[in-house]
Amino acid sequence: MGRPKKKGTSGAATAYIHRTKAIKKLQISLKDFRRLCILKGIYPVEPRHRKVVGHGNQAPRTYYFVKDIQFLLHEPLINKFREFKHFMRRLKRAYGTKNMNSASRIRRNRPKYKLDHIVKERYPTFIDAIRDMDDCLSMVFLFSVFPKTKETDTRFIQLCRRLSVEFMHFVIASKSLRKVFISIKGIYYQAELFGQVVNWVLPHSTGFAHPTDVDYKVMKTFVEFYTTLLGFVNFKCYSSLNLHYPPKLLLDSPEEEVVEEPKVKQRGKKRKNEEKLKKLKERERKFVEKESVEDRLAALSQTLQVKGTGGPEEEVDIDEFPASETDDPERVELAKQEQEKLEKFQNLFKGLKFFLNREVPRETLVFIIRSFGGEVSWHSTHAVGSSYPETDEKITHQIVDRPTMANTYLSRYYVQPQWVFDSVNARMLLPVKDYFMGETLPPHLSPFVVEQEGEYVPPEKQALVNRQRGIEEEEEDSDIEDEEEEEAEGGEESGSVVEDSSEEEDDSEESDEDSDDEQSEETGPPAKKKKADSKKKSKKELNMSVEAGTVEVENTHKRHQQKTAEERRLAEMMIPKKKKRLYNKIMHSRKKNAQEARVLKEKRVAIDKEKKKEKKKQKLT
Known part of the structure; x- marks a missing residue:
């Protein structure tokens, strides 16, 4: 028999540690501790027995696992945080003594750190990173539409904008977009990347006022990690399609070589001033070129270059391997059908040319249309990147969000933006008659809602499912029949009055004849009564007939239902x-x-x- 264990030396009492004790153990501030936990993916936990964990103290505290805090002890970022703290102390001292030369030198030597090792720790494989992309994409797309204010750092806004554009280009090139839905919060997207389903939301591009009850420092920490993660993912995605990263546009012209003019011997300050002007002009030229490339990339209307050839991405034919004897032929056939459906869906807008009016959401529609193989353009004065004018006769659809237009072309359809979204969700080109200018739009159904058995299915969704199954004609015929019945109701009512009156006359005549017969039978002599009885018997004999026997057909469906109900009742017992x-x-x-x-x-x-x-x-x- 060993000695009994001392209370609080094992079990749950030693598995948890509260936040104050963890900060003292790591020797960092509360701000740095929060930042470190967000970057490393360590979150608070709720112990089952607070009294045991707190050694009798039930005060509301934030607890962490002891193993997680020990894991943080060896994190190199802690030293970087301490260096940054020392850097800020030196900088404040320099500004306090008004030593600007020292302050500029200290600012140039600002400590920098990378989060690459943390990304590799948290996501050992590429598929693990793809599975955790939902929050990453939503946060990056949110910061990409933020205005430049004191609450949000400009560096993060520009970085998020660049990464989001690169990701959208990959989705367009891989044709991996699957669902789109417009809601009050924003526009929801769903893409299928490397066999994994990824969802994210893009806020509407409207006037934005920063809420005061949000801690933007915490959001910046998340964005700092997510931008590093998305940079890794974009590089891997572009490499899988053999595309240049950073992306290069197909129509980019090669950089022009700057021809240096022969130097002329000049004296003094004049020569130095001219050299400075040349350098400034060269910087301005490069800056303008960079901005133009970024604007054309953000337009999403041009294709990207492939490594080596410098041309667009070519569609690769998938090799077909013969099925082995062990494979189920039905499953192989189903897989082929699914692949054919997917290819047809990915080229939903192939062969169609769209033109966008100024009032429609340009970036969203360009992203969706190009993801499904369509061509799109807009007014050249509206934004950079338009590829053909409004007068092009090959345009098949013009997206408009206004009741009327002054000039229209007979060779194209003028539809509202919802037609694009609904066609993608329906996986087929819907009839354009319900989406013309000025028409009341049908309800925009969410593709993310899947009704279970027994739940309510809206008639619009049921009609869409029927159209996808190919039974649209039956529905239209039934609707026509209903309209004909409604129109014929008035005529039927008037005709029924005449028929009813004639039937009543016939009935009255028969009743009069019957009443006369009865009166004659009651009041007449017995000989007449016998004659009446004989007449009735002859009528009955005339109505009698012999029919051939028929085999009784058994209702198998009803019998099967009864059998399943009986089996269900026995199973419940x-x-x-x-x-x-x-x-x-x-x-x-x-x-x-x-x-x-x-x-x-x-x-x-x-x-x-x-x-x-x-x-x-x-x-x-």
């Missing part, structure tokens, strides 16, 4: 008592969902009826 309660909860939730779906359906039917009545009233008036 065999459920153990422990799991019976869970089963009842599941069935209760299903019934509740079915009831909610029924209520929504009834509401929708009532709304549709009211709309039909209003339309009829408008037609009559």
